[in-house]
Structures are given as C-alpha cells and as structure tokens.
Amino acid sequence: MNYNKKVTLFIQCIIDGIFPEVGFAVVRIFNKLGIGVECPAEQTCCGQPAFNSGYRKEAKRAAEHFMEVFGEAECIVCPSGSCVNMVRNHYPELFRDNAKLLERAKGIGVKTFELTEYLVDVLGLEDLGSRYDGRITYHDSCHLMRGIGVKEQPRKLIRKIRGAEFVEMKDSDKCCGFGGAFSVKYPEISTAILEDKVKNIIDSNAEIVTGCDMGCLMNIQGMLSRRGLPVKTLHIAQLLAGQSI
Amino acid sequence: MTRIATENYREEAIKGINDPVLQKALANLQMRLGRGAEEAYRNLPEGPGLRRKAHEIRMNAIENLDVLLELLADKIRSRGGHVFFAEDADAAVTYCLETAQKHNVRLAVKGKSMITEEIGLNDAFAAADIEVAETDLGEYIIQLAGEHPSHIIAPAIHKTRSEIGLLFSEKLNIPYTTDPETLTRAARKALREKFLSAGMGISGCNIACAETGHITVVSNEGNIRMSTTLPKVHVAFMGMERITARLSDHDILFRLLSRGAAAQKMAGYVSYIGGPRISGQADGPDEFHLVIIDNGRTKILADNEFREMLCCIRCGACLNMCPVYGEIGGHAYGYAYTGPVGAVVTPLLVGINRAKDLCLGETLCGACKDACPVDIDLPRMLLLLRAKLADGDEKWNVKRENTGEKILYGIWSEIVRRRWAYDAMLNLSREGLRLFTGKEGMISSFPFFLKGWTDSRDMKLPARESFMLQWKKSEKQKRVK
Numbered sequence: 074m075n076y077n078k079k080v081t082l083f084i085q086c087i088i089d090g091i092f093p094e095v096g097f098a099v100v101r102i103f104n105k106l107g108i109g110v111e112c113p114a115e116q117t118c119c120g121q122p123a124f125n126s127g128y129r130k131e132a133k134r135a136a137e138h139f140m141e142v143f144g145e146a147e148c149i150v151c152p153s154g155s156c157v158n159m160v161r162n163h164y165p166e167l168f169r170d171n172a173k174l175l176e177r178a179k180g181i182g183v184k185t186f187e188l189t190e191y192l193v194d195v196l197g198l199e200d201l202g203s204r205y206d207g208r209i210t211y212h213d214s215c216h217l218m219r220g221i222g223v224k225e226q227p228r229k230l231i232r233k234i235r236g237a238e239f240v241e242m243k244d245s246d247k248c249c250g251f252g253g254a255f256s257v258k259y260p261e262i263s264t265a266i267l268e269d270k271v272k273n274i275i276d277s278n279a280e281i282v283t284g285c286d287m288g289c290l291m292n293i294q295g296m297l298s299r300r301g302l303p304v305k306t307l308h309i310a311q312l313l314a315g316q317s318i
Numbered sequence: 319m320t321r322i323a324t325e326n327y328r329e330e331a332i333k334g335i336n337d338p339v340l341q342k343a344l345a346n347l348q349m350r351l352g353r354g355a356e357e358a359y360r361n362l363p364e365g366p367g368l369r370r371k372a373h374e375i376r377m378n379a380i381e382n383l384d385v386l387l388e389l390l391a392d393k394i395r396s397r398g399g400h401v402f403f404a405e406d407a408d409a410a411v412t413y414c415l416e417t418a419q420k421h422n423v424r425l426a427v428k429g430k431s432m433i434t435e436e437i438g439l440n441d442a443f444a445a446a447d448i449e450v451a452e453t454d455l456g457e458y459i460i461q462l463a464g465e466h467p468s469h470i471i472a473p474a475i476h477k478t479r480s481e482i483g484l485l486f487s488e489k490l491n492i493p494y495t496t497d498p499e500t501l502t503r504a505a506r507k508a509l510r511e512k513f514l515s516a517g518m519g520i521s522g523c524n525i526a527c528a529e530t531g532h533i534t535v536v537s538n539e540g541n542i543r544m545s546t547t548l549p550k551v552h553v554a555f556m557g558m559e560r561i562t563a564r565l566s567d568h569d570i571l572f573r574l575l576s577r578g579a580a581a582q583k584m585a586g587y588v589s590y591i592g593g594p595r596i597s598g599q600a601d602g603p604d605e606f607h608l609v610i611i612d613n614g615r616t617k618i619l620a621d622n623e624f625r626e627m628l629c630c631i632r633c634g635a636c637l638n639m640c641p642v643y644g645e646i647g648g649h650a651y652g653y654a655y656t657g658p659v660g661a662v663v664t665p666l667l668v669g670i671n672r673a674k675d676l677c678l679g680e681t682l683c684g685a686c687k688d689a690c691p692v693d694i695d696l697p698r699m700l701l702l703l704r705a706k707l708a709d710g711d712e713k714w715n716v717k718r719e720n721t722g723e724k725i726l727y728g729i730w731s732e733i734v735r736r737r738w739a740y741d742a743m744l745n746l747s748r749e750g751l752r753l754f755t756g757k758e759g760m761i762s763s764f765p766f767f768l769k770g771w772t773d774s775r776d777m778k779l780p781a782r783e784s785f786m787l788q789w790k791k792s793e794k795q796k797r798v799k
C-alpha cells in the first residue's frame with residue numbers, strides 16, 4: 074500500500090464548520106511535504122456525537138455515508154484523534170452484526186490515521202522545518218491518547234519546531250471536561266473539570282496551548298476567552314504549518 | 319432498606335463542587351492514590367500487562383460461577399461452616415438478623431464491606447435494636463457522624479481533622495484535639511471495647527477461592543482480622559461473583575488489588591478464612607456463616623455485554639483517576655458504589671432509567687479503564703447504557719429517556735448523508751447564532767439547551783464558509799488556471 078504519495082483528508086465537523094483555518098493548515102503541511110491532497114467534498118460527520126449519546130442507529134447512518142465517501146481512498150488522514158478513534162474502534166462495534174459492512178469498517182479503520190500519527194509513524198518525520206516563536210504547552214486529548222495510543226508523536230513534532238519552547242503542564246493527560254453533549258447537559262461538572270485544566274495551562278506559563286483535537290481546544294478556548302486570559306489555543310497543524318501569532 | 323438516591327446526582331454533584339474541603343481532599347486523594355497506582359502498575363515485574371491476565375482470570379471464574387460456588391460451599395460446609403445463598407438483599411439481611419437474634423447478639427462489630435452497604439444491613443440491624451459498630455477508622459468516623467461513605471477505600475475523605483476532633487469530643491467524651499495520633503488512639507480504645515464485647519463479627523469478602531474453599535479479606539488496620547476472630551459468631555457476605563478457581567490466582571489478584579486500591583504492594587493484613595475455629599485453634603469464631611448474594615447479579619451474568627462488570631473487585635482505583643469523581647465526590651452517586659464503577663454497576667442493579675444521570679454524567683475519557691487492576695472496559699459499558707436510554711430496551715426494562723432528542727438525531731442522520739443539506743444546516747445555524755455574537759466573533763450567551771456551554775465559556779461563531787465550501791472553490795480555481 075502506498076501511504077506516502079497522496080492522502081485523502083477527513084476533516085472533523087468542528088473544523089469544517091467552525092475552524093476551517095485548521096483544515097487549511099493541514100493542507101499547507103502536505104503541500105510543503107510534496108504529498109498530494111484529496112478531499113471528498115461530500116463528507117460531513119463521522120457520527121461520533123450520535124454514538125456518544127447512545128443513538129447508534131443514527132450514528133450508523135452517518136458511518137455508512139462516511140464509508141461510501143471514503144471507501145476507495147488509499148490513505149485517510151484526519152486532524153482529530155477522537156474522529157479516528159470513532160472510525161477505527163467504534164465502527165466495527167456498530168457493524169458487528171453485518172459481516173460485509175464489518176469487514177469494510179475494519180478495512181477503513183486500518184488506513185485511517187490521525188495527523189501526527191501519520192507524520193511520525195507512517196512518514197517517519199519529526200522535523201517538518203517549521204518555525205513558531207513562543208512557549209507552547211500540550212493537552213493530551215483522551216480519545217487520542219487512550220483510544221488510539223497517540224502520546225509521544227505530537228511531542229516529538231513540537232520539540233522540533235524552531236523558536237518554540239515546549240513546556241509540559243501538570244496533568245496534561247487529564248480530561249478537559251468537554252465530553253460532547255456532556256458539556257451542555259452537565260455544565261457544572263464540565264466547568265469544574267475545565268477549571269482545573271485552565272489552571273494547569275496558566276501555571277505552565279505557556280503562551281500557547283495546543284493539541285490534536287479541536288473539540289477539546291474549543292472547550293479550553295471557551296473558558297480562556299470568557300475569562301480574558303492571554304493564552305492562545307492553536308491546533309498542532311497550525312503550529313506545524315508555521316502560522317504566526 | 320437500601321438507600322437509593324441516584325435521582326439527586328446533579329444536585330449533589332453541585333454541592334460537592336462547591337464544598338472547598340471536599341475539593342482539597344479529592345485533589346489530594348487523586349494525586350496520591352491515582353498517580354500512585356499508575357506508578358505501582360508500571361513497577362510490576364510483569365508490567366501493567368498483568369492487568370489483562372487478571373481480567374482473564376476473573377472472566378474465567380465468572381464463566382464457571384455455578385461450579386466454583388458449589389465447590390466453595392461444599393468445602394466450607396465440610397468444615398462445619400454454614401453457607402446461605404441469598405437471592406436478594408432482603409433474604410441476606412433477614413438471614414443475618416435471625417442468626418444474631420438466635421444468639422442474643424446486642425452488639426456486632428463489622429469490617430469494612432461494600433456489599434453490606436448495598437443490602438442496607440446497618441439500617442436493618444438498627445431497626446431491630448442491635449448495634450452494629452463499624453471498625454474501619456474511616457467508616458467509624460462516618461458512622462459516628464451519621465453519614466454515608468463517599469469513597470470505597472477512603473470513606474471519610476470529605477471530613478476535616480477539626481470536624482473529626484469535634485465529633486470525637488462530642489461522641490467519645492475526649493477533650494477537643496486535631497492531633498491524628500490522639501484521635502486514632504481514642505477510636506482504638508473505643509473500638510477495642512467493642513471488639514471484646516461483641517457477640518457477632520460481620521465482614522465482606524475480597525475474593526474467595528474454590529480450590530481451597532476459603533474467603534480472603536484484607537485490611538490495613540487489622541480491624542477485619544479482629545472482627546472475624548474475636549466474636550463467637552462470624553457472618554461473612556460476598557457477592558456471588560467474588561470468587562476465583564485457584565489459590566494461585568489470588569497472588570496476582572491481591573497484588574493488583576493492593577496496588578489499585580492504595581498504591582501498596584500488599585495490604586497490611588490478609589486473612590484466609592474457611593470455617594469456624596477447630597478444636598485446638600486458639601482464635602476464631604465458634605460459628606461461621608457465609609452469605610452468598612445474588613441481588614441482581616444473575617441478570618448481569620446473563621447479559622454477555624455487561625458480564626464483564628462482574629470481574630470488578632471493588633478496589634476503588636477507578637475513582638482515583640476519574641475527572642468527574644474528582645470534582646463531585648462520592649455522595650452524588652446515591653448508592654453504595656461511587657465513581658466509574660458506580661456509574662456502570664448502579665444502573666444495572668437499581669434500574670437504568672432511575673440511575674440515568676450516572677451514566678450520562680460522565681466524560682467518557684477512559685481514564686477508569688487504565689486505572690482498573692482487572693482492566694474492565696467501563697467506557698464501553700457506559701456507551702451501551704446510553705444506547706439503552708436512547709432507544710429503550712425490553713430486556714432491561716428501560717424506557718426511552720428523551721423522545722425529542724431521538725427525533726433531532728433522526729433528522730440529523732438524514733442531513734449528514736447529504737452534503738447540500740448539511741451546508742444548509744451550517745448556514746442556518748450560523749445565521750441564527752450571529753444574533754448572539756459578542757466581542758471578537760465570540761458567542762457568549764447561547765439560547766435553549768446550549769445555554770450550559772456559555773454559563774462558563776464562549777464559543778467561536780461558525781465560519782462564514784465551511785472548509786469544504788472553500789476547498790471546492792479553490793479546486794475549481796485550480797482547474798480554471
């Protein structure tokens with residue numbers, strides 16, 4: 074299988090609708106690496122919101138659409154850990170009673186990669202020749218780290234960014250309290266967890282908090298903005314693509 | 319009666335969040351025990367992978383429960399012990415009460431046990447006018463204060479030293495002090511008197527062994543050993559799932575249990591009990607009763623999606639890593655079992671609708687699975703419980719929780735299959751949300767069901783053009799060039 078000539082982009086719905094600049098940062102990274110980019114314009118959402126809330130029939134419909142759109146792709150790359158976790162680990166569960174679709178789901182799962190996983194594990198890259206001046210801290214998104222086991226890859230990439238100083242925050246691997254619908258259904262609990270996260274970010278003295286999932290980053294940004302705190306949230310693709318502050 | 323207050327999850331959670339003493343205690347506990355257990359697993363000679371092996375051992379036992387329990391019962395009976403299989407909480411409580419009454423017991427001493435909380439033993443004894451004294455220091459404090467435990471292993475973490483000082487000076491008639499040693503001595507003195515005068519000792523069972531026919535109980539204070547050896551009658555309770563086939567399994571399980579529960583290599587006191595004292599033995603009760611409790615477990619056993627939950631050894635490790643438990647504490651869970659284990663097992667025991675907030679009010683971060691010494695996939699089962707709430711379920715007698723939400727997701731599932739419709743939805747929501755947009759394109763007050771977000775957070779307004787739209791345009795331009 075040829076994983077390093079051309080990639081098919083799978084854009085998380087949050088990036089698609091709210092943070093398109095992150096999607097274009099990913100495109101710039103691949104352009105710089107000389108890797109061809111395709112992006113099926115029919116894609117929408119992987120179905121994770123419905124699945125996490127228990128609506129499996131509805132999630133299945135989204136998943137079927139996803140598999141139609143991406144079925145022929147050779148190598149799928151997505152700048153979101155939780156979406157990759159959905160496709161790789163939950164699609165097989167959704168289709169476990171349908172042998173044909175199950176096989177298809179598994180087939181798609183093995184050729185779907187999270188962005189930093191793709192760059193470090195598949196391409197064997199750590200230094201993308203990017204530059205970003207500032208002190209950076211990193212938040213481990215839960216589904217990225219525990220679901221698909223990506224923990225060191227983003228750190229390796231950040232450490233090689235010129236001008237960047239990488240600082241670990243306390244409890245970087247602790248949940249930010251987003252949890253999708255949880256954040257609006259149980260806002261008090263979600264907020265309490267997020268407060269701890271924001272405190273650890275502030276205590277790290279970083280100017281930028283980065284991560285590999287806009288869900289978490291949107292949550293963190295939400296509180297930083299509300300409280301007028303001077304830390305910026307940027308997706309790791311934006312750092313690697315060298316976007317300046 | 320068993321206390322079930324799962325309906326108050328949200329309310330009690332908010333109380334916990336606003337309790338500064340609890341907050342400090344929880345942060346401390348998670349730091350010490352949660353991170354400690356992580357480290358302890360890493361330092362295992364076999365590595366954290368041993369948790370998987372333990373899972374297999376437990377699952378194997380669960381698959382053969384009927385045989386193993388019979389073996390255990392036969393062995394205990396052959397040594398003169400009594401074994402009673404209790405179908406539900408009532409049967410278990412009644413058996414124990416009748417045994418106490420037969421022996422004219424006025425006071426029973428009890429070692430910490432979750433299952434007696436589950437079946438509401440203390441309340442039943444109180445109603446029958448028999449005193450039950452908790453002998454674990456934390457449980458003793460909680461009992462004096464007339465409260466319920468908030469953590470499986472550290473039941474009194476929500477109490478400060480000065481609260482305990484006040485409580486002891488009032489209940490134990492000692493001068494007020496906050497010195498832990500003096501307080502512990504006072505408790506020890508009071509408890510020693512109880513141990514010596516109690517007519518019955520009550521304990522749980524950490525794990526039983528079919529091969530040798532004994533139960534194993536562990537503690538760090540030695541109180542369980544005293545509860546099970548000093549009084550004339552010992553009644554032990556165990557959930558019917560708490561057994562393994564071989565003694566060699568216990569080595570792995572207790573090493574993991576001690577690490578998960580308390581970041582220890584092994585608990586301070588480990589007792590193996592297989593029946594009453596035999597002649598010539600210095601210690602031990604004259605009568606030994608083992609009550610093996612079903613109370614809803616057969617139903618869990620019969621469902622292969624939830625069967626895994628019976629692997630649980632109630633160590634509390636998942637609480638110590640859970641971000642939600644870390645904020646709200648144990649009381650919100652409204653039942654004997656708190657934290658992630660409670661979020662899965664309580665709905666299965668008391669009713670999924672009734673305990674819906676426990677499984678919906680979690681972030682699905684997955685930290686509990688990594689913390690669990692027997693590697694139980696709690697997040698998988700949380701998702702499954704949510705699926706039952708979303709669509710209803712006959713087998714578990716679940717009613718659909720939210721028809722409105724079901725309809726919305728139904729519409730959503732049609733929209734996501736059609737990009738044009740999806741674009742229209744994005745546009746519509748953007749235009750709608752524009753009305754709520756404040757400084758720098760950030761929304762700071764959402765309407766309706768989204769309001770919870772903006773109570774503490776802003777959100778960026780959706781982009782004027784989605785990524786896909788911009789991408790399509792740029793591709794078209796490329797082609798024109």
Ligand code: SF4
Nearest residue numbers: 630631633634636690
């Ligand atoms: S689920 Fe696992 S970690 Fe939690 S109490 Fe049970 S055995 Fe311990």
